[in-house]
Amino acid sequence: MFEAEQIAVEKQIRTFFAQGGLSDFPLQWNSIPFSGQWGITTSFFQAAAQEARQGKKVSVPQRAQELAEQARDFLGQPAGFERVEAVKGYLNLFYSSAEYARRVIETVLEKAQDYGRGDPKEMQVMVEFSQPNTHKTFHVGHLRNVITGSAVSNILEFAGYTVVRANYIGDIGLHVMKWMWNYMKHHSGEQPAGDLQRWMGDLYTEADRRFSDEPGFELEVRQLFARWDGHDPDLIALWKKTREWSLEGFAQIYDTLGVNFDRFYFESEEEEPGKELVNQLIERHLAEDERPDGPVIIRLDEILGNQADKYRVLVILRSDGTSLYSTKDLALAIRKFKEFPLSRSIYVIDVRQSLYMQQIFKTLELMGYAWAKDLYHLAYEIVNLPGNVTMSSREGTVVLLDDLIREACSRALEIVREKNPELDPAAQEAVARAVGIGAIKYPMLSRDNTKITTFDWQTALDFNGQAAPYIQYAHVRANSILRKAGGSLPPADESLGQLEPAEIALVDLIARLPRDIQRAAATYRPLDIATLAYDLARAFNDFYNQCPVLLAEPAQRNFRLRLVASARQALANSLALLGIAAPAAM
RNA sequence: GCCCUCGUAGCUCAAUUUGGAUAGAGCGCUUGCUUGCGGAGCAAUAGGUUAGGCGUUCGAGUCGCCUCGGGGGCACCA
Structure with missing residues (x-):
């Protein structure tokens, strides 16, 4: 969302390199990793290390800091940033946060449920699952x-x-x-x-x-x-x-x-296409037909000339001619x-x-x-x-999905009735389903695919802490504020100058959504989205506790109402990707 | 035997993609917070030689090699 400013600064830094007779190298930009600080950062260690390799007698960290300071002085006050600092070899550029926040909020409110959606890629992908x-x-x-x-x-x-x-x-x-x-x-x-x-x-x-x-x-x-x-x-x-x-x-x-x-x-x-394929493979001498004494096999390592047992042997048809999983x-x-x-x-x-x-x-x-x-x-x-x-159906050591869903939803219903007794029963049922099923899904999405998960009832039915209900609750709170504010959102107000750290942290996370979605897609990692959704909820709760909305002064109230609406949207969009419902009340 | 994978706080897990500043959460423990928008919440405290070692690098939880430990796979199951 802020590419233009970054590109402008990067261009300036290249000029700085050229003027100082330093060789060029690709700059790597990150967001500043400290909470409540909003901006971009790059380091000069690579440049310093390159000098050291060329024979200059320099301490790399010291030289990196020198370069960072020189770059800071060279940049002065670049457009779009309110402050530039050189620390420990890093050059930190802080966004003009109120202005940038308005830009983020504007975009989120305009795109609504499409906020974070990437441009069409003209690529078709098939995902086979469940089986x-x-x-x-x-x-x-x-x-x-x-x-x-x-x-x-x-x-x-x-x-x-x-x-x-x-x-x-x-x-x-x-x-x-x-x-x-x-x-x-x-x-x-x-x-x-x-x-x-x-x-x-x-x-x-x-x-x-x-x-x-x-x-x-x-x-x-x-x-x-x-x-x-x-x-x-x-x-x-x-x-x-x-x-x-x-x-x-x-x-x-x-x-x-x-x-x-x-x-x-x-x-x-x-079945049939598979068996035809096997015949083709035999004709092409990729497969060896050992029937009736043996199956039809492909000696992969032998064909590939591998010494080690890497691909081994694939059996593609039983000796009695019936098909296998591989056939199909x-x-x-x-x-x-x-x-x-x-x-x-x-x-x-x-x-x-x-x-x-x-x-x-x-x-x-x-x-x-x-x-x-x-x-x-x-x-x-x-x-x-x-x-x-x-878990094995053969051994009967399974927890039936039906049982888990029923248990989770009835547990959730109990809690809804206790927390929100004035809600009508049908709505309570609906909320219980959203909460119960969300609670089941979230733990499976919030850990890496390569990690074994152990199922136990207590953890699966724990609705507290880092779990779907926590995220849903943040969404409900945001919704509640907006409902109480009534009617439509106020228009953007240019008069607000300075933001609270909790506001900055929240806007920062909201702004990351589009990029994080691209990364999650490229790596097939729902975990990234699960983490983002939780971080958003936590940042929102932090904001909720520190920044009154409805009772704030007009300029601040306007800004915060729009921020709350953006946060609600970001939460809803990330939950939607995880297949978790975002209820309006719970 | 060969190959794959995992090892981070007492427990369950993160750490922004090809290495970057102070390794973060939740649960559990201890102590607090409600006449301010929903307490399914928040704050504070304690908890770490990132299994161990060597190496590469200005810089390693992250990359390479070795050791230890858990899990998985390897000819007619799916």
Whole structure:
């Protein structure tokens, strides 16, 4: 927002370098890292170090400070800045804060819900996430994927990319056959009772137990799979019906979480194209067909001439000719690029599949697809239970998503009723949902993807401190002030000269939104936005405590009302990117 | 055995992207704050050899190498 001033100063500093016979080097600008101080900073250590390397006998820090002081004197009073100082080798330029603050506020109020949106980039990006398996339950371990994928999609879209949100449904495979086999054998004709998700999940756990306990049944399941493969009409009909039960359950969950998709892919639809692809690979001698004694494989390291075990061997078809995940994933990758002019294809998949993802990407590269370099595995660490227990549907060690959501919302409702009894019951319900679901989402977004998360009920239901409700509460407070002020905002007032440190800190953060969104998009990091939202809320609370708004003198009151409106907007926009609702009251 | 990943306050996590000034929050502990716009809030106090070592650099939590420790992956699961 202040590029013009920065460029002007940078030009001056280059002149200063040239006049002093100093060699040029790229200046790196940062914002001044001290709270309540608003401006830009650069250092002269590189210039000083360069002199030292050229043989001058100088102490680098001392020389950097000298240069900073000389630059300060050379610059005098540059336009747009109210103060310039040279400290410890740094040159700090402080914005004319009242003027700049008005500029920031003006922009935010004008762009409103589009504040922070990047210019359209003419680039289409696909984000594949969620990838649930039908006939299994959706549990808390799957939540991180959905939340991350959805937030990354929101951020990319807001940053200016065209985003295709893709879901890849695991509707076929051994797990489905196990479930069907158990259903046909022990629950034939039964309809889902009660909680759809739970019912499907219970049957899966039961099927898995029988599968490992009762010998001989593995063969039966494989025979069932062969029947499905041979398009047995009765079996296909049952498969479609039971699959629908799962999909219905998923739709409910996505709806509750406020997540949507543009394109659904189904694993079952990639079977045939996948097998054709395998034949191609065999013909092209990239794959080796060891059937019937062995599977179809690609010896990646051998083809690449690698000594070390880096890419190892990828199995792309079972020895009995049935497909694997890889069979279908290869076909799907190609289909995606046929359907959309993608400049990037992102896979949100847990970190344990890193090697597998690299194998798939490398295989596609070997097949000659130029876009193979545009495939990206966005890996995230898993969600564990206390005691380092991995959640597993097979073992039944899961916390059901439904249970968590229900518990969080009912806990939130209790608090809303206590804090805000005069709100009507329907509004209380709505607030409880916003708070409960926000509280579930935020912890998954506010830590790095590479860190393992441990789920425990107490932490998940803790609404205090660095959590979504804190941010939502700041939004509510801002809203409350504006409601009490009534009517429309006053026009900008030029008469205010000096700002309080709390005001400066708040405006500074609001001004960073556009740039931070670009950075978060470039690095696929919702964490940056989660941190920003929290910092905004904290800065607002600080301001709220130190700076009266409604009772202030007219000039100050006008300015602060506009600042409050800007802060509310910045909070709402950053929460929207995280998929967290910003209620008006709570 | 090979590869990946993590190690920061008692606990859970940050640290502005290719290194920059004083390593910051929350929870928990202790002590305060409400006739000022919502106390789901705020203030203060205590808590650190950034696992350890060597190196690169004017400058390292951040980059490189080594050691220790946790987690994960490595041929017909997904």
